[in-house]
Amino acid sequence: MSEAQFKTQLSDEIKVSDEAVKQLLALTENEDGVNGVRIFVSGGGCGGMSYGMTFVDQPTEFDTTLEKDGLKIHVDAVALSFLEGVEIDYQTDGTNASFVFKNVFANTSSGGACGGCGAAGGGCG
Numbered sequence: 001m002s003e004a005q006f007k008t009q010l011s012d013e014i015k016v017s018d019e020a021v022k023q024l025l026a027l028t029e030n031e032d033g034v035n036g037v038r039i040f041v042s043g044g045g046c047g048g049m050s051y052g053m054t055f056v057d058q059p060t061e062f063d064t065t066l067e068k069d070g071l072k073i074h075v076d077a078v079a080l081s082f083l084e085g086v087e088i089d090y091q092t093d094g095t096n097a098s099f100v101f102k103n104v105f106a107n108t109s110s111g112g113a114c115g116g117c118g119a120a121g122g123g124c125g
Contacts, residue, residue, distance in 0.1 A: 013084045014039070014066055014075065020090040020099060021071050024053075028071070033057045036065070036072030039088075041079040049082060051101045 016024075028034045038056045041049055056074055059065060063074040075083060087102040 013080065014073070015087040016066070016068055016071075016073065017087070017089040018069075020088050021069050023090045023099070024073075025069070025071050028055065031055055035059065036074055038063075038074045038076075039079060039083060040076075041082045051083070051086075053099065 024037055028037065034055045035057050036055075036059070037053050039051070039053050041051055043049065059072075059074040060076065062076045064077065064080055066073040066075070085103055089100050089102060091098060091100050
């Protein structure tokens with residue numbers, strides 16, 4: 001019996017809009033020692049899950065990485081199982097701007113009552 005190969009590179013499992021990439025690149029360029037952005041999933045919030053992002057200096061051995069236009073986005077294997085099919089966008093509404101996780105319930109059995117979960121630093125809006 002052969003073991004499945006751990007996939008270290010992402011392709012289309014997670015979609016990131018051009019505007020989100022532009023904004024994340026601008027944020028990471030101002031931080032010393034930052035290798036990229038980690039997308040994480042934590043308990044709580046709508047449907048029991050919250051989604052967010054943080055800076056990372058190095059990926060872990062359990063991370064898969066999406067590289068787009070010079071931006072590295074790291075996701076650990078557990079979070080990826082909840083994030084496949086997600087679209088990350090950057091939206092402005094008047095003076096408010098935030099990263100929005102769309103379609104977060106694509107691969108889960110949750111009802112998807114809160115399709116806009118996971119703006120960076122927060123839960124549902």
